[in-house]
Amino acid sequence: MPVLRLIKAYLRVNLQMALAYRAEAVVHIAVNLMWLGWELLSLTIIFNNTATLGGWGPGELVALLGVFRLVNTLMAAVIWPNTEYFNTSVRDGSLDYMLLLPVNSLFVVTFSRLTLWRLWEPILAVILIAAGLGLSGAGAAPLNLAAFLVLVLAGAVILYSLWIALIAFTFWFTKFDNNVTILQALLDTGRYPATVYPTWLRVIVTFIVPIALATTVPLQALRGELSGPQVALFLGISLLSLWVATQIWRRGVRRYNGASS
Amino acid sequence: MTAEPVVLVDNLSKTYRVPEREGGFAAAVRGFFRRTYRDVPAVQQVSFQIAPGEVVGFLGPNGAGKTTTLKMLSGLLHPSAGGARVLGFTPWQLKPAYLRAITLVMGQRNRLSWDIPAADSFLLNQAIYRLTDADYQRTLAELDELLELGPLLKKPVRNLSLGERMKCELAAGLLHRPQVLFLDEPTIGLDITAQARIRTFLQEYNRRTGATILLTSHYMADVTALCERVLIIHHGRLKYDGGLTDLSRQIAPFKLIGVALGEAVAADLSRYGTPVQTEEDGDKHFIQVPADAVTAVTARLLADLPVHDITIADPPIEDVIERAFHE
Numbered sequence: 001m002p003v004l005r006l007i008k009a010y011l012r013v014n015l016q017m018a019l020a021y022r023a024e025a026v027v028h029i030a031v032n033l034m035w036l037g038w039e040l041l042s043l044t045i046i047f048n049n050t051a052t053l054g055g056w057g058p059g060e061l062v063a064l065l066g067v068f069r070l071v072n073t074l075m076a077a078v079i080w081p082n083t084e085y086f087n088t089s090v091r092d093g094s095l096d097y098m099l100l101l102p103v104n105s106l107f108v109v110t111f112s113r114l115t116l117w118r119l120w121e122p123i124l125a126v127i128l129i130a131a132g133l134g135l136s137g138a139g140a141a142p143l144n145l146a147a148f149l150v151l152v153l154a155g156a157v158i159l160y161s162l163w164i165a166l167i168a169f170t171f172w173f174t175k176f177d178n179n180v181t182i183l184q185a186l187l188d189t190g191r192y193p194a195t196v197y198p199t200w201l202r203v204i205v206t207f208i209v210p211i212a213l214a215t216t217v218p219l220q221a222l223r224g225e226l227s228g229p230q231v232a233l234f235l236g237i238s239l240l241s242l243w244v245a246t247q248i249w250r251r252g253v254r255r256y257n258g259a260s261s
Numbered sequence: 262m263t264a265e266p267v268v269l270v271d272n273l274s275k276t277y278r279v280p281e282r283e284g285g286f287a288a289a290v291r292g293f294f295r296r297t298y299r300d301v302p303a304v305q306q307v308s309f310q311i312a313p314g315e316v317v318g319f320l321g322p323n324g325a326g327k328t329t330t331l332k333m334l335s336g337l338l339h340p341s342a343g344g345a346r347v348l349g350f351t352p353w354q355l356k357p358a359y360l361r362a363i364t365l366v367m368g369q370r371n372r373l374s375w376d377i378p379a380a381d382s383f384l385l386n387q388a389i390y391r392l393t394d395a396d397y398q399r400t401l402a403e404l405d406e407l408l409e410l411g412p413l414l415k416k417p418v419r420n421l422s423l424g425e426r427m428k429c430e431l432a433a434g435l436l437h438r439p440q441v442l443f444l445d446e447p448t449i450g451l452d453i454t455a456q457a458r459i460r461t462f463l464q465e466y467n468r469r470t471g472a473t474i475l476l477t478s479h480y481m482a483d484v485t486a487l488c489e490r491v492l493i494i495h496h497g498r499l500k501y502d503g504g505l506t507d508l509s510r511q512i513a514p515f516k517l518i519g520v521a522l523g524e525a526v527a528a529d530l531s532r533y534g535t536p537v538q539t540e541e542d543g544d545k546h547f548i549q550v551p552a553d554a555v556t557a558v559t560a561r562l563l564a565d566l567p568v569h570d571i572t573i574a575d576p577p578i579e580d581v582i583e584r585a586f587h588e
Contacts, residue, residue, distance in 0.1 A: 002388075005388045005391075006388045006389065009384060009385045009387070009388035012384065012385075013374065013377060013381055013382070013385050016376075016377045016381055017374065017376050017377055020376050020377065020417070021376075092370065092371070093367070093370050094370050094371055094372060096332070096337055096367070096370065097365075097370065097372040099355070100335060100337065101360065101389050102357035102360035102361045102390060103389055254339065
């Protein structure tokens with residue numbers, strides 16, 4: 001399979017680059033653990049003052065934190081490093097080379113750089129989700145678990161699509177280095193359940209910016225709060241967003257005319 | 262030309278739309294709210310053909326439209342008008358089969374990852390271009406032999422010198438054995454030895470593989486060593502398409518002689534040739550002399566004056582081209 005071979009080759013290169021900067025990996029893992037501690041601490045503070053947050057108990061919020069971290073891994077391990085690489089390559093013109101490779105340009109742009117030491121985070125996230133669910137006393141039915149997994153994937157696809165659209169805008173506005181800062185800010189709204197926000201904000205967060213969906217909705221499925229059609233709808237939205245993003249990307253590439261003339 | 266042309270360019274044109282504003286703060290504010298654009302014709306109705314195995318030099322001053330043409334031919338840019346076929350493909354459709362058959366190497370851009378040795382980037386290319394291990398090893402061995410890559414491949418790219426890096430960049434661009442090479446200033450910034458090395462390599466590569474090469478360069482030596490035929494482009498228009506020997510005979514049948522004289526001497530050099538102003542070398546005076554008179558004039562200079570140093574050089578390519586359009 002050429003695609004698998006390609007993925008293997010990219011993983012190999014990234015592993016080599018990661019090994020070239022060992023100290024960086026160690027520092028980052030430490031900082032990451034500190035963040036996790038801080039997040040758990042803030043949850044403790046919140047629940048010392050109230051029993052539920054938007055109808056969600058402490059255990060469920062720990063699980064939400066887990067889902068948030070799962071999605072955040074995509075952000076930190078794939079989206080950030082590739083955006084940085086992409087923005088640099090637009091500026092120094094090496095994007096020209098990327099576009100002339102005989103493989104899908106979107107693949108090259110999104111998987112060239114992977115922060116491999118981030119990949120321990122999904123494990124941590126799964127532990128958080130399991131612990132949170134255990135804490136809330138809610139066991140998960142197999143069907144709900146399946147819906148949860150599908151929706152996490154769909155959430156990731158939505159996030160990915162938004163990202164593609166944002167970096168593709170660079171083709172129109174050459175100087176758009178903050179493209180992904182916007183995305184991170186949006187993602188951070190997903191740290192708490194969408195139901196804690198006032199209605200108007202919830203509308204924005206849920207419909208205009210479907211990132212909170214990426215974290216809240218899968219957990220709702222796990223709690224058995226979603227119907228089959230709702231799950232299907234969400235899946236549909238994710239596929240649609242991917243299609244729209246691909247179109248934007250293709251138009252962007254067409255527009256692109258290099259760093260110099 | 263008996264063989265079917267590899268590159269067929271027909272009235273190719275590209276116009277850029279660039280934002281325009283005057284200097285000054287008020288203009289900047291106005292420009293923020295209301296952009297005005299200007300159409301810049303970068304390439305205008307350029308037509309030419311290149312036969313298989315030909316090495317063609319593409320010359321012109323900065324901003325003449327060379328890079329734009331190369332970018333259109335490699336598929337990066339859509340033309341505003343006109344068409345082109347390379348190996349039977351329309352380049353800007355970016356068909357994978359096309360991209361596997363060509364390469365674009367730009368002297369001022371990097372394709373190799375900075376932090377890892379070139380050998381590792383090469384393996385990535387092997388996967389991207391779907392080369393079998395046997396093919397890959399064979400090509401790599403050949404490139405290694407021609408470019409003497411050996412130890413360079415194992416060092417992180419950031420630790421290589423410019424010349425060493427360029428060798429690796431070229432190798433990376435050729436691993437998939439492309440039939441058509443578009444080279445944009447492949448020797449820029451390199452020292453004389455490295456330039457010569459790259460030149461010999463391209464010559465040998467062309468001889469062995471029969472690849473078609475279209476190259477731009479600022480260095481006359483690149484062009485004279487490699488190309489029998491040149492295309493000259495100026496202000497986006499093709500001004501000359503023909504043999505190199507004809508070109509220099511027609512346009513620049515002269516050489517530049519530079520002489521450094523003792524401090525006290527203020528000799529009138531106009532007796533020997535046409536004095537020329539140059540930016541470099543404050544203490545050296547330059548005169549322009551017909552190519553066939555160089556030996557005689559040099560002998561006279563050495564006999565008549567206390568010459569400390571003397572150089573004989575081809576006129577800069579920019580001058581030759583400038584001359585082509587102003588005479």
